Amino acid sequence: MAEPPSKLLFTDASSRLDRALQHVEISEDAIARLKYPKASLTVAIPMRRDDGSLKIFQGYRVRYDDTRGPGKGGVRYHPAVTLDEVQSLAFWMTFKCALLDLPFGGAKGGIALDPRSLSRAELERLSRSYVDAIADFIGPDIDVLAPDLYTNATVMGWMMDQYSIIHRKMTPSVVTGKPLALGGSRGRNGATALGAYEVIATLLPKFERQPQDTTVAIQGFGKVGATLAGLLARSGYRVVAVSDSQGGIYAPRGLDIPSIQEYKTAHRSMKAVYCESSVCNIVEHEVISNAELLQLKVDVLIPAALENQITADNARNIRAPLVFEVANGPTTVEADRILDARGIQVVPDILVNAGGVTVSYFEWVQNRSGLYWTQTEVETRLRERMQAETAAVWAAARDRSVSLRTAAYVRALKRLGAALDAKGTRDYYRGDRP
Numbered sequence: 255m256a257e258p259p260s261k262l263l264f265t266d267a268s269s270r271l272d273r274a275l276q277h278v279e280i281s282e283d284a285i286a287r288l289k290y291p292k293a294s295l296t297v298a299i300p301m302r303r304d305d306g307s308l309k310i311f312q313g314y315r316v317r318y319d320d321t322r323g324p325g326k327g328g329v330r331y332h333p334a335v336t337l338d339e340v341q342s343l344a345f346w347m348t349f350k351c352a353l354l355d356l357p358f359g360g361a362k363g364g365i366a367l368d369p370r371s372l373s374r375a376e377l378e379r380l381s382r383s384y385v386d387a388i389a390d391f392i393g394p395d396i397d398v399l400a401p402d403l404y405t406n407a408t409v410m411g412w413m414m415d416q417y418s419i420i421h422r423k424m425t426p427s428v429v430t431g432k433p434l435a436l437g438g439s440r441g442r443n444g445a446t447a448l449g450a451y452e453v454i455a456t457l458l459p460k461f462e463r464q465p466q467d468t469t470v471a472i473q474g475f476g477k478v479g480a481t482l483a484g485l486l487a488r489s490g491y492r493v494v495a496v497s498d499s500q501g502g503i504y505a506p507r508g509l510d511i512p513s514i515q516e517y518k519t520a521h522r523s524m525k526a527v528y529c530e531s532s533v534c535n536i537v538e539h540e541v542i543s544n545a546e547l548l549q550l551k552v553d554v555l556i557p558a559a560l561e562n563q564i565t566a567d568n569a570r571n572i573r574a575p576l577v578f579e580v581a582n583g584p585t586t587v588e589a590d591r592i593l594d595a596r597g598i599q600v601v602p603d604i605l606v607n608a609g610g611v612t613v614s615y616f617e618w619v620q621n622r623s624g625l626y627w628t629q630t631e632v633e634t635r636l637r638e639r640m641q642a643e644t645a646a647v648w649a650a651a652r653d654r655s656v657s658l659r660t661a662a663y664v665r666a667l668k669r670l671g672a673a674l675d676a677k678g679t680r681d682y683y684r685g686d687r688p
């Protein structure tokens with residue numbers, strides 16, 4: 255095969271692999287396999303608009319690797335979705351699942367669209383049409399879908415139902431993050447935020463910090479960012495800045511997160527929050543841009559929106575000593591180098607946001623066993639896994655004198671390498687052998 259895809263995001267994503275390979279011994283065969291996505295599907299998705307016209311959308315599903323189990327990963331709806339982006343996201347899922355030792359490979363999907371431009375009925379038709387288009391590519395033992403940016407439990411319910419219609423049998427374990435009424439797991443909605451919270455709470459003492467003395471800025475106030483803001487504020491952290499796609503608000507004395515959550519749910523946009531600050535009890539807040547939020551002098555910075563937010567252009571202006579990557583891929587490789595040289599600790603996405611896929615795994619297990627867990631059972635198991643893996647990544651970084659990101663990749667790579675090698679050399683692919 256020729257060069258792996260050379261577009262920027264995937265090149266950036268996969269260079270993390272090259273760096274980790276300097277610190278771990280795995281076979282050349284395994285390395286070669288991990289450099290390429292196993293399968294990438296591009297589909298045209300027809301959707302009948304409410305006005306009767308037909309519109310075709312571009313969609314993707316990439317299964318990066320399935321050596322350790324079925325592909326696993328979310329589906330995003332966003333205008334910037336491309337094959338390059340989906341391949342990168344599927345690559346990160348592969349390492350995330352291996353890091354948490356989940357019996358899954360990595361996959362991801364997406365449709366290039368602005369979900370806000372569609373009615374609810376159109377979104378349902380589009381989601382069902384996407385599943386029609388990828389139905390032969392997915393399955394409970396092949397590749398399992400989940401929510402991501404601008405998709406949610408409702409969308410997952412439609413997708414699971416469509417797959418079940420195609421296969422003429424109820425198949426809950428082909429999709430996780432479903433509504434509870436359709437076999438969803440308790441705790442999945444808040445799982446990514448709770449997992450991130452555990453990573454932060456586990457690492458904070460290592461940096462000799464207490465929640466009460468810690469100021470936090472969060473970019474992205476969606477399913478994960480808003481929930482995490484609430485968890486942190488309830489535990490005594492001072493959340494001083496939050497933002498969404500329209501911009502942000504900053505109050506050095508701390509924001510009243512519950513009222514912002516309430517107001518944003520009702521009005522959808524942060525702009526509405528800051529235009530009517532009396533509603534959310536914000537004291538002397540400033541309206542700031544997303545670029546300004548990233549550069550605030552805070553103790554903890556949490557990108558929780560899109561990739562490529564901290565780049566070579568702004569890395570020298572980041573003033574937070576600690577960055578917890580809740581979004582997938584918010585820091586470019588070049589920015590990582592700059593932050594590292596400046597002594598800024600970046601806790602990597604494949605660890606920080608792994609709570610979501612961990613509870614997706616719990617959901618898949620529950621669907622297959624038919625035995626459903628309580629919220630406490632789900633959250634206890636999630637907390638234990640997140641705390642244990644965070645401590646292990648921290649220890650590996652110290653033992654090897656490498657960054658937390660490299661330590662996380664090394665741990666994931668060992669599991670991936672062992673699985674690839676355990677499958678053997680598959681000699682039947684070699685024509686020259688007896």
Ligand SMILES: NC(=O)C1=CN([C@@H]2O[C@H](COP(=O)(O)OP(=O)(O)OC[C@H]3O[C@@H](n4cnc5c(N)ncnc54)[C@H](OP(=O)(O)O)[C@@H]3O)[C@@H](O)[C@H]2O)C=CC1
Nearest residue numbers: 403404446474475476477478498499558559581582607610
């Ligand atoms: N959901 C999950 O379980 C998981 C999510 N992640 C990652 O976490 C991140 C957030 O996902 P999730 O919370 O589910 O997504 P949501 O769609 O629920 O929320 C996304 C948030 O990001 C904001 N946003 C969008 N564009 C921008 C922008 N250009 N600048 C600033 N903010 C922006 C949105 O603003 P607005 O409210 O105005 O639309 C919204 O508040 C993504 O990177 C995702 O891949 C990772 C692991 C699991």
Ligand SMILES: O=C(O)CCC(=O)C(=O)O
Nearest residue numbers: 327328400402610611614
């Ligand atoms: O829950 C899942 O399966 C995957 C969630 C996801 O897309 C992610 O972790 O980036």
